[in-house]
Amino acid sequence: MSTNAKDRTGKGTQPVTGAPPLLLAAAWLIPGLGHWILGKRVRAVVFAVVIVSAFVTGILIQGELGTPRPGEPFSWLATLACLGNGLLYVVRLLWVNGLHGVFSGAFPYGILGGGDPVAAGFAYGNTFLYTGGLMNLLVVLDVADIARGEKD
Amino acid sequence: MVDHLLLMLWHALLVAVFFAFLWRRSPRDRGLLFLKTFLIMVLGAIALGWLMYPFP
Numbered sequence: 001m002s003t004n005a006k007d008r009t010g011k012g013t014q015p016v017t018g019a020p021p022l023l024l025a026a027a028w029l030i031p032g033l034g035h036w037i038l039g040k041r042v043r044a045v046v047f048a049v050v051i052v053s054a055f056v057t058g059i060l061i062q063g064e065l066g067t068p069r070p071g072e073p074f075s076w077l078a079t080l081a082c083l084g085n086g087l088l089y090v091v092r093l094l095w096v097n098g099l100h101g102v103f104s105g106a107f108p109y110g111i112l113g114g115g116d117p118v119a120a121g122f123a124y125g126n127t128f129l130y131t132g133g134l135m136n137l138l139v140v141l142d143v144a145d146i147a148r149g150e151k152d
Numbered sequence: 153m154v155d156h157l158l159l160m161l162w163h164a165l166l167v168a169v170f171f172a173f174l175w176r177r178s179p180r181d182r183g184l185l186f187l188k189t190f191l192i193m194v195l196g197a198i199a200l201g202w203l204m205y206p207f208p
Contacts, residue, residue: 047170128163
């Protein structure tokens with residue numbers, strides 16, 4: 001979809017094209033990769049370090065990745081937030097469940113998120129995991145804006 | 153042993169760094185936004201904790 005970008009006088013300037021889907025997928029899959037591809041190297045490294053740090057912290061203090069649960073609609077929000085971590089989320093899920101455990105007959109339900117509910121850091125760990133995922137989703141949006149030329 | 157204050161500081165640090173680099177371009181602007189965001193999160197959390205103190 002293309003629209004004309006308008007300057008402040010309201011006159012059309014040049015066509016604004018959408019960001020390449022593969023670029024956005026790469027930005028989601030590996031935190032910081034989208035900015036790295038676009039040449040924003042410093043930001044790429046900072047975002048990667050921040051998001052990976054949040055994720056690792058969440059795992060280390062026994063947080064649980066959000067997974068869909070039957071009868072709990074808010075679990076889908078938690079899943080979406082954690083899914084924002086990209087490959088980190090996928091790898092952790094496979095680590096906890098194994099390939100067969102993820103794609104069992106009850107899919108998408110029945111997937112374990114890891115963590116320890118009785119651990120002292122459980123709730124904090126969840127927060128770090130959600131925050132990391134949501135930050136990466138913002139990073140993907142930022143990549144889209146930069147790719148479209150709307151931002152530097 | 154999980155230190156709650158340390159975790160809060162670490163979380164505030166990560167979020168403040170993130171938004172400083174997401175929303176600002178010059179080092180000075182980034183530094184200012186980082187400080188503002190970090191202090192608001194940490195001091196705000198401490199203030200809220202004290203406000204909730206009288207309640208069970």
